[in-house]
Amino acid sequence: MTTSGPGDSPSLNEQIEILKQQLMQAQKLTALGELVSTTTHEFNNVLMTIINYAKLGLRHKDGPTREKAFEKILVAGNRAAKITNSVLGMARKRSPGQEATDLTALIENTLVLLEREMRALKRRCRKIIWLNPLLASEHYEPLCKGMQAALPYLDLFLSVHNLNSLVALGRTLQKLVA
Numbered sequence: 001m002t003t004s005g006p007g008d009s010p011s012l013n014e015q016i017e018i019l020k021q022q023l024m025q026a027q028k029l030t031a032l033g034e035l036v037s038t039t040t041h042e043f044n045n046v047l048m049t050i051i052n053y054a055k056l057g058l059r060h061k062d063g064p065t066r067e068k069a070f071e072k073i074l075v076a077g078n079r080a081a082k083i084t085n086s087v088l089g090m091a092r093k094r095s096p097g098q099e100a101t102d103l104t105a106l107i108e109n110t111l112v113l114l115e116r117e118m119r120a121l122k123r124r125c126r127k128i129i130w131l132n133p134l135l136a137s138e139h140y141e142p143l144c145k146g147m148q149a150a151l152p153y154l155d156l157f158l159s160v161h162n163l164n165s166l167v168a169l170g171r172t173l174q175k176l177v178a
Helices: 012-059 063-091 103-124 145-153 163-177
Strands: 129-131 156-158
Touching: 012 063, 063 103, 103 145, 156 163
Parallel strands: 129 156
Antiparallel strands: none
16 A cells, blocks of 8 residues: 655555665664774774884884884785775675675785784684695695685694594694693
C-alpha cells in the first residue's frame, strides 16, 4: 500500500528499503570504527618510530647514523601513507552493488599487514619457526611476496614433508629448549 499525498508516510516497502539502507550504513560505520581503532594503534607505532629516529638523527652528528635515521623515518612515513590510504578507501561511501577491486593495492595492503604482524610476533616470541613441506623439493624457491615478507622475521625455515623430517624437527626443538 503506497500513499500519494505530500504529507503522507512512506509505504511499508519504502520503509523497509530505508531501514535496509540505514542498517547497511550502520554496518559500514561499525567496520570503520573497528578499522580506525586498529589503525590508530598502528599509526601511533609509526609516529613513535618517526619521533625516535628523528631524535636519534639530531643527537648523533656522524653521517652513517643520521642517514640510517632518515631512512627509517622515510620507511615509517611511507607506511603511514599506506595506512592512511587504507582508511580513506574504507571511509569512502560505496554503492551497495558490486565494484571492481584493485587487486594490486589489496595485495600490497595485505603484505603491509603481514609484515606488521610478523614484526609483532617476532617481539613476542623467542623463536619463529616456519614449517614448509615445499622445502623438500630441490626446485622450491620462496618467491611469493608473502613468503618474502615473512622470511626476514624467521629464525628457522624448515622442511616438514615426511616422518624423518618430523623426527629432525623434534631434535631441533630439543636443542632450542636445552
